[in-house]
Amino acid sequence: MFTVAVLVEGILRPGLAWRPLVTVLALALLPALLWRRARPLVAVLTGWGAAGLLSVLQLTAHPGDLGLHAMMATLILLYSLVRWGSGREIVLGTAFVTVVAVLGMYATSAGRADAFGGSVLLLLLVALAVVFRYRADLWRRRQREIRNQERVALARELHDTVAHHVSAIAVQAQAGGVVAGSHPEKAAEVLAAIESEASRTLEEMRSMVRVLREEEEEEAVAYAPQPGLADLPALARAHPAPTVEVSLDGSFARLARPVDTALYRLAQESLTNAVRHARSATRVAIDVRREGDAVRLRVSDDGRTGPGPAPEPGFGLLGMAERAQLLGGSLSAGPGPDGGWVVEAVLPVAASA
Template sequence: MIPVRRSIWHEPRPADAPPIGRLDRLLVGAFAVAVVVEGIVRSDVAWRPLVTVLALTLVPALLWRRGRPLVAALIGWGVAGLLSILQLTTPAGDLDLYSMLAVLILLYSLVRWGSGREIVVGTAFVTVVVALGMYASAAGWADLFGGIVLLLLVVALAAVFRYRADLWQRQQREIRTQERVALARELHDTVAHHVSAIAVQAQAGGVVAGIQPEKAVEVLAAIESEASRTLAEMRSMVRVLREEEAAAFSPQLGVADLPALAHADTKPVVEVSLEGSLTRLARPVDAALYRLAQESLTNAVRHARGATRVGIDVRREGDAVRLRVCDDGRTEPGPVPEPGFGLLGMTERAQLLGGSLSAGPGPEGGWVVEAVLPAEVRA
């Protein structure tokens, strides 16, 4: 039990807390109107002006519930505790407004957006206030049980959403890590290829310099060109890598290997079309195009319903290369589903190289994946 308590105590705040938006202001406005209306029409509430003013102090708390969840919870539940104390000290009648149920939102926000320390301190405070309120209202066993169940449901719901968001972020980080590992392997191959070429040219230059000194200038120019290209690709790749990864030396497939994916003897038929100058692409771009096409083809074969054809089209468009993979499968009507982790990984790879990727239903049916990458990676 001790390690669990320590892990909860040191739990940081979630990093994805959204800022105050239009829906938050609408919520606060609706709450304020409800409090004022209830304070006017409910004749069974004692000290209605005081109770109404105290309830309106929850307005800033509702706005702070994500940015400062502990402060918001202390304000909201502190008001509830103050009303319970007044209920005990003054037999003036009922002091509760139905609008005060908004404190449940503050409890949810505390567990969903607070740090571990804030959750421990805040829930302890809420527990004291709830016990005080139950005692002040002389609640029976049924009301006590119902109240406890409601609070536990709110806490459980907040914990579930917090865990799901944390799991999603960890999966996103895993996708980025995998893509960076793949890019590190490609960087390894790029450096090995170019440095080997530079070494061979340098050895040849040493021989040529002794026989034909006038040709040594051409050899040096070729070495300079190869070294500059290598340095540009290294800079672009290292810029997106954040930590060292071990990489195995293995040849990378590229655009020239895409025709091997085509086949006409099975369903769906795969057709590959290559247009434009695609022979002098940067090696990271060349490998990325193959990987994106291969992943898109795999998704089409697995998920496209009733597909009979999958087309892979790669063409050079100025300083960019466009990849388009489309199928003729059936698409279900309705909103476009959320992208899976495979598609998110493809998008991450394209963006790391300075490009973009989009996927969705095609205008004539089927599913279309389209990526645009720079032909030369930025230095």
């Protein structure tokens, strides 16, 4: 379309001096327009260079009218430079455009009003490009933040669900190795427990993969609901050793669903840590109580605390702290006053998703 417009104007416009040369220089903008995003500085130098050459001819030969309306396409090149160019390219390109613009105003003997209007037009074009560039950068940063949040959330879910079941499988396998020699009849029970945990792990992994692969909302599959406080007794029964005691004190009927799920995950991860790391632990207590507009979760065990500094927090504690903070709550973990390990979390009842 641009080529057709240049040829038509170059042939039919009356009073145009040096018609073939002016038409060829205007056609030089065609490759510049094609390069305007990939190579904005080269495009500006090409397009505005052609415009500058016309101004030089106007100054030296005074042949009359040398301008084509199609040369207004150079404004697109200036916009592209500021919109997609690097900092160095913008500085060099705008300096070149300024020189050519001043030369063109001088060559055409533009009055103050014309010079002022042309300058304002160029500045407005630059400002528009800056605004769109800023909005695009802001959108890209937001997209990166969203991807980072999704990646962290996925890592947290993988750790809290799969790691819990894998830990239970490891504990059952260790117990199976102990009882296989002295009580062969109990080995079958241990193997059944391992099979149950493995099947549950595979089911949750498949559910997460379905969520990640699903793209069409209309074809969304029915996903299993997230667990909550009502599932804590079942979680306790899944761990015959050590003994797990669950205490729910207060009304949780109006508990926000994200808080309900977070409390379950925090209790699940705390129980997993107790089973894996608490030495000689025989009892794990999970206590949940309503305290006004907040819910307090306390998970403690009676394991022995060894001498030396506290262990460095791993991904489990990091994920637990993130869960609590995302809902406006807090979490603390450390040795208890009477021995063992204690995890306490306080979450607001009305926290939003």
